[in-house]
Amino acid sequence: MNDTPHSLSSSRTLWELVVRRAALTPDRPVLIQRDRTLTFGELRSRAERVAAGLYGMGVRPGTVVAWQLPTRAETVLLSLALARLGAVQSPVIPFYRDREVGFALRESRAEFFAVPGVWRGHDHTEMARRLGAKGIFEAYDTLPDGAPSMLPAPPAEGTSVRWIYWTSGTTSDPKGVLHTDRSLLAGGSCLAHALRLTADDVGSIAFPYAHIGGPDYLVMLLLYGFPAVLFEHFALPDALAEYRRHGVTVAGGSTAFYSLFLAEQRTQPPGTKLIPSLRLLAGGGAPKPPEVYHAVVREMDVQLTHGYGMTEVPMITMGDPRDTAENLATTEGRPPRGMEIRITDGEVRLRGEAVCQGYLDPAQTAAAFDAEGFLRTGDLGHVTPSGHLVLTGRLKDVIIRKGENISAKEIEDLLAAHPLVADAAVIGLPDADRGELVCAVVEQPPGAGELTLPDVVSHLRTGGLSVHKLPERLEVVDALPRNETLRKVLKYKLRERFSGPLP
Incomplete structure (x- = not known):
């Protein structure tokens, strides 16, 4: 097959991308967690069996299924199974509790709720029952199973809303952000191409897969055909053994991750690299002080690229590993092709395929988009002559x-x-x-x-x-x-x- 990452980007749905990658490199690993490895071929076949099991439970195209699960291979499989069915899935960050979870369940009108049981000392099943959740089932290490022959055809288009992500925004209640397969594919494709990764890389997912960054990262793996090491709970120095054992080349997540790695590096003997295989730290989601960039490059001997994203638009700009140190330290990078950035009265506004469809609440949607269809981010900034975005503050509290x-x-x-x-x-x-x-x-x-x-x-x-x-x-x-x-x-x-x- 002559598929390339850029040609795979033309996939209409997430499931179509899974199928195309599985056909291209079925035996290459995609998910690694301690002693477990899942290949691209197994990812497709096992997700289909889970989809069949869910179908037997009554999940149909358009059924709303919420899930609150840690970063595990089973979580990825469940999410892909729901994508195979064309269900509407509502991921919930696993450390959220009654207030946020109850709101998400009510507002999304979830008909099923997947939980991990007792996880890190908290009984998610009991909480779900207390909240009156419907269709509760545990999906930590055992998933629904069935025969794929019973499945209906997979979704043929990726423009319907099939994802509800949650963000606190500026109000006391979360906001349900509406995404399509195409918007998530667009965000993940932009991230993958911006970081200039290859099939020889080994990535890592140390953040909650329920975050909008989860599908972003998965799309990157599917496009370039490389694996990622999963961390159910990230803590240093405990996680270092897994990074070293599997030869991780790309790590990160946000500014907090950079600082944690940097602090560990400072405990090493002079001239010792913390993770010998590591060549790139990358992430976003929080401000990055320039001094953090310079310290990481100087002390860890790796490149650092930082980007700008939000639940509503998972990939807005991203630093290019081959850019200048000045731009990498002081800007959020440049937008990918297809992402329009407009600065109106100092506010950053966005339009493009990676932008969400709006919110569950139509009033919030109306307030968020201007007359020309640009999303109002509430962030303040400006674009440099070279096209790099600099953020200077936020309108939103x-x-x-x-x-x-x-x-x-x-x-x-x-x-x-x-x-x-x-x-x-x-x-x-x-x-x-x-x-x-x-x-x-x-x-x-x-x-x-x-x-x-x-x-x-x-x-x-x-x-x-x-x-x-x-x-x-x-x-x-x-x-x-x-x-x-x-x-x-x-x-x-x-x-x-x-x-x-x-x-």
């Missing part, structure tokens, strides 16, 4: 910590119920390890006793806030700065005040 969006309003609403809090503003502060850290700035009522960070964290956890959203810093002030009209809190003044090093 959202904190991006380790690549995950955190709504300030959700935390503020919970803090308002604390007896020692009169008012609160939650802000993101620059952090080299996390991209941003969550800082709660609190104004107390007269005569109130001392308020500590452990007090705040305990209160928020009792209120059901997910662990990844908990503040890492607390500042108590006499009065929050406000404007003179509606007495709105001026968060930019808080960021200016507290962005420096702690005294």
Whole structure:
């Protein structure tokens, strides 16, 4: 066969891409996890059997199936089985809890819900039952199975909405982002071509596969025919043995990952490379300080390319490994062909095939797109004469910590119920390890006793806030700065005040 990565990009659906890659290199590995390896041929055949098992359970084209599963081969197989059926799937990040999960199940009207059972000390099955989920089934190490001969024809087009991803955005409730196979294929194709990878590379997925980056990465594997090592739980230095054992050449995820690898490199003897086979760190999802880029290149002896994406548009721009150090350190890279970037009043707006179809809530969709069909990102930036995008801030009041969006309003609403809090503003502060850290700035009522960070964290956890959203810093002030009209809190003044090093 004479298929090339660029010709495979013409696949109409994700399943069509799976079939074409399986026919091209059936015996090459695609997913590696500890001592388990799955080939491209096995990926197709096993996903078809899972699809048949799901079909026997009553899953049909258009059926909404939510899943909250860790990064495992079974998760990828389940997702591809749903793509084979043409079902509508709603991935949910595995560390989300009652608030987010319950909202996602209700809003998507999921008819089935796949969970891992008890995972990392949390009983997902019991939570699903408590939330009144329909069609609960466990899919950690055992998947539905059936005979592929019973399956209907696979979907013939990739323009129908078959994916619902969730993002916190700027409101206290998540937003359901609507994607098609074609929008995910476009995002993954752009990522693959931008990174200039080859069939000889070995990738790694150390982030939740339920993130929008999951299908992005899978499309890259299918286009170029190389494998990825899966990490169900990423922690250093424990994960290093797997990176070294399987000869990973490409790693990363977000700024937090770069910082973790860099910290481990600094524990090594002089002249020792942390992962001998590694040649590239790549990722996005959070701000990247220029000094992190320079430190990684200098100390780890690898290239670093950083990009710009969001749940609504998984791939917007990406750094080119062959670009200049200045551009790689200070910009988000350039957009791929087909991605239009327009700067309107300083705001970055987007139009292209990788852009989502909108949101579950039609009112949110109407507000998100302008009259010419450009998505309003809420991010501020400009494009350089060379075509590189520079981000300078955000209109949206959202904190991006380790690549995950955190709504300030959700935390503020919970803090308002604390007896020692009169008012609160939650802000993101620059952090080299996390991209941003969550800082709660609190104004107390007269005569109130001392308020500590452990007090705040305990209160928020009792209120059901997910662990990844908990503040890492607390500042108590006499009065929050406000404007003179509606007495709105001026968060930019808080960021200016507290962005420096702690005294």
